[in-house]
Amino acid sequence: MESSPNNNNNNNHHQADRQVVQVQVDDLKRDLSSEFSPLPDAQHSSIEEREHLQVYLRIRPFTSAESDNGESQDCVTIEPPDTVLLKHPSLSLSARLSADRSLAQTGQRFQFSQVYGPETTQGELFQGTVKDLVKDVLEGGNSLVFTYGVTNAGKTFTFLGPDADAGILPRSLAVIFSSIDERVFTETTVKPHRCHEFTRLSRTQQAEEAAFKRNLFRQLKESEKSNISLLNSTNKTLLEGKLQSFSLCCYL
Numbered sequence: 466m467e468s469s470p471n472n473n474n475n476n477n478h479h480q481a482d483r484q485v486v487q488v489q490v491d492d493l494k495r496d497l498s499s500e501f502s503p504l505p506d507a508q509h510s511s512i513e514e515r516e517h518l519q520v521y522l523r524i525r526p527f528t529s530a531e532s533d534n535g536e537s538q539d540c541v542t543i544e545p546p547d548t549v550l551l552k553h554p555s556l557s558l559s560a561r562l563s564a565d566r567s568l569a570q571t572g573q574r575f576q577f578s579q580v581y582g583p584e585t586t587q588g589e590l591f592q593g594t595v596k597d598l599v600k601d602v603l604e605g606g607n608s609l610v611f612t613y614g615v616t617n618a619g620k621t622f623t624f625l626g627p628d629a630d631a632g633i634l635p636r637s638l639a640v641i642f643s644s645i646d647e648r649v650f651t652e653t654t655v656k657p658h659r660c661h662e663f664t665r666l667s668r669t670q671q672a673e674e675a676a677f678k679r680n681l682f683r684q685l686k687e688s689e690k691s692n693i694s695l696l697n698s699t700n701k702t703l704l705e706g707k708l709q710s711f712s713l714c715c716y717l
């Protein structure tokens with residue numbers, strides 16, 4: 466950011482920035498312990514939380530470029546079914562200079578709900594992680610699924626996957642749409658709103674929705690005819706962006 470000491474506006478901005486920072490620091494200093502009163506039945510609640518929050522680790526295979534570069538340094542060891550042992554990459558500076566040699570050699574263990582190795586297929590991952598959540602959704606439950614990892618870790622592959630090897634999102638949608646059959650709500654009197662809510666539509670709104678839908682299908686047909694699949698490419702761009710989480714809500 467450019468700085469201009471003679472500019473009053475800028476000075477005001479800097480002062481405002483300082484005030485904002487000050488508030489945040491004060492906030493951080495605040496003792497929040499009193500706001501976290503002990504839970505009445507700590508043991509029960511921790512068991513419940515463990516059941517509700519599942520954390521899976523997926524280790525992807527090396528890409529061909531990585532294999533060609535000889536990047537394998539045996540730093541990740543899976544200890545089935547739920548643990549990984551991480552060691553410093555043997556060529557890393559930290560491994561060579563590590564003051565704690567024993568730590569560098571023995572590594573550190575991390576435990577997850579389950580660890581999936583590089584040979585895991587998209588189908589196996591879906592079966593083991595998300596399929597039961599989808600079943601819950603079909604019975605009225607809600608779930609949030611998201612991927613988390615450094616760039617190039619395999620989040621998009623896991624989430625969307627290539628067309629020929631679908632990830633957890635298209636698989637979830639396939640299960641939902643093939644399961645609801647006659648339970649599809651054919652009327653247009655309600656519309657999903659935000660994540661968990663819906664709005665009831667007036668007659669005028671229903672007519673607007675129907676017109677919007679007709680218009681959308683007409684555009685789709687026209688673009689298919691003229692081979693300019695505008696809608697598809699827009700959707701594809703949206704999907705190929707950073708769509709790496711979805712929440713499963715029940716509107717059935």
Ligand SMILES: Nc1ncnc2c1ncn2[C@@H]1O[C@H](COP(=O)(O)OP(=O)(O)OP(=O)(O)O)[C@@H](O)[C@H]1O
Pocket residue numbers: 524525526528614615616617618619620621622623
């Ligand atoms: N399970 C897998 N099997 C085969 N190839 C994979 C797998 N997971 C990821 N890849 C490949 O690894 C590369 C990186 O994956 P991906 O693009 O999904 O990473 P990402 O975490 O979404 O990255 P970014 O955060 O940068 O978007 C891609 O070439 C992808 O095809």
